[in-house]
Amino acid sequence: MGNFPVITVDGPSGSGKGTICSLLARELGWNLLDSGALYRLVALAARHHGVALDDESALVVLAAHLDVQFEMPANQNEVSIILEGEEVTNSLRTEECGSDASVVAALGPVRDALLERQRAFVSAPGLIADGRDMGTVVFPQAQLKVYLTASAEERANRRYNQLINKGLGASLQAILVDIQARDARDMNREVAPLKPATDAISLDTTKLSIEAVLAAVLDQARHKGLR
Ligand SMILES: Nc1ncnc2c1ncn2[C@@H]1O[C@H](COP(=O)(O)OP(=O)(O)OP(=O)(O)O)[C@@H](O)[C@H]1O
Ligand SMILES: Nc1ccn([C@H]2C[C@H](O)[C@@H](COP(=O)(O)O)O2)c(=O)n1
Numbered sequence: 001m002g003n004f005p006v007i008t009v010d011g012p013s014g015s016g017k018g019t020i021c022s023l024l025a026r027e028l029g030w031n032l033l034d035s036g037a038l039y040r041l042v043a044l045a046a047r048h049h050g051v052a053l054d055d056e057s058a059l060v061v062l063a064a065h066l067d068v069q070f071e072m073p074a075n076q077n078e079v080s081i082i083l084e085g086e087e088v089t090n091s092l093r094t095e096e097c098g099s100d101a102s103v104v105a106a107l108g109p110v111r112d113a114l115l116e117r118q119r120a121f122v123s124a125p126g127l128i129a130d131g132r133d134m135g136t137v138v139f140p141q142a143q144l145k146v147y148l149t150a151s152a153e154e155r156a157n158r159r160y161n162q163l164i165n166k167g168l169g170a171s172l173q174a175i176l177v178d179i180q181a182r183d184a185r186d187m188n189r190e191v192a193p194l195k196p197a198t199d200a201i202s203l204d205t206t207k208l209s210i211e212a213v214l215a216a217v218l219d220q221a222r223h224k225g226l227r
Contacts, residue, residue, distance in 0.1 A: 003047035005126040005226055006141075008134035009217075011148035011151070011196060012183050013098065014155030016213060021130040021150065023214050028123050029126070029227055033121040034133070035138070035211055036101065038114050040092045041066055041102035053103045056110070063113035065106075087169035095159075095178055102182045109189040126226070132186055135197035144224050146217055150206040152179050 007024065007141035009017045018034065025032040025185035042063045043053070051058045069082040081089045089096060102207035104110050109135075119139050121127055129138065150158075185195040198201050203218055205213050221227050 003142045004122050004124055006122060006139045007126070007144045007146065007217075007221065007226065008129045008131075008139050008197070009146045009148060009166065010132055010134050010136070010194065010196070010200070011128045012150075012155065012186065013161050013179055015148040016158075016210065017130045017148055019210055020146075020213055020217060021128045022222075023210070024217060025128045027214070027218065028221070029127050030126040031121060032222050033118060033127060033129045033131075033134075035114075035118055035129065035134065035187075037081065037092060038066070038109075038117065038216070039101040039105045040097050041068055041081070041088075042110060042114075043104050044083060044088055044091060044096055053100060053218065056107050056198055059104055059107060060109045060113050063110045066117075070198075076126075095175070099178060099182060103120055105183060106189040106191070108169045111137075111192055116120050132194040135193035135200050138193065140197070143199035143226060144217075144220055145197045146220070147200040147202045148213070149202065150202050152176060152183065154206045155179055 011017050021032055021034070024030070026185050042059060043065065045062045047051060048058060049062065051062060059209050063141070067084045071082060073080055078089070080087060081092060115138065118129070121129070131138070135142055135147070153176065153216045156172060156179050159179070160170050160172045203213060203216055218227065
């Protein structure tokens with residue numbers, strides 16, 4: 001893992017990991033790993049190549065040879081993701097892609113194929129790692145481990161508002177059902193299930209604002225001498 005510090009942020013879909021990790025990375029000036037994007041990329045590459053989501057050996061080949069670039073276009077503050085030469089930033093964020101990612105992520109050999117790629121993100125001055133198994137499997141030596149939760153209803157509401165604000169149609173009930181199915185798959189799989197590391201700090205964000213969650217995590221970082 002090198003000698004650079006790592007802060008891991010794990011939790012279920014919609015708990016606020018991506019939001020908090022981006023803010024933390026900006027506040028601390030550290031690098032960011034969105035590990036969910038890697039699983040989403042494998043799922044998208046499978047669709048592009050007509051590979052079934054249960055074809056383990058073909059999925060492992062896709063995961064091991066992902067041809068992806070993360071680019072930061074001038075005058076923009078969001079990373080563009082290019083898969084096999086095609087801009088896929090928006091397709092990656094769909095609910096369908098998230099659900100497919102959760103299916104391929106249950107396969108141990110696919111997870112193994114992505115392990116070193118994730119660890120290679122550690123670089124100066126430090127890394128904020130967003131995912132499901134960052135604190136338990138990928139970075140067990142991380143200096144600070146955070147586990148974010150929120151009720152499924154609150155997470156569904158957040159996702160619903162996010163889609164409506166983007167001008168996209170959405171059904172709150174369908175989102176809640178999808179979130180519950182994703183939780184069950186991510187928490188109950190045999191390999192690297194979603195759970196807090198034994199040394200993680202858990203934060204229930206159901207009734208906390210984004211600012212309050214960020215302040216609580218920064219407080220922990222300060223406590224550990226990371227800022
Ligand atoms: N504490 C909070 N209070 C209210 N809204 C929040 C809070 N945290 C995040 N949100 C909003 O909830 C939505 C989902 O957040 P985010 O994408 O960060 O979740 P996530 O855990 O990364 O989900 P996923 O794992 O599916 O990518 C966003 O619209 C975000 O602005
Ligand atoms: N470290 C990770 C990150 C993600 N996954 C799987 C499980 C999620 O449902 C799916 C999409 O993740 P998201 O982009 O919504 O954070 O990918 C995982 O198993 N391990």
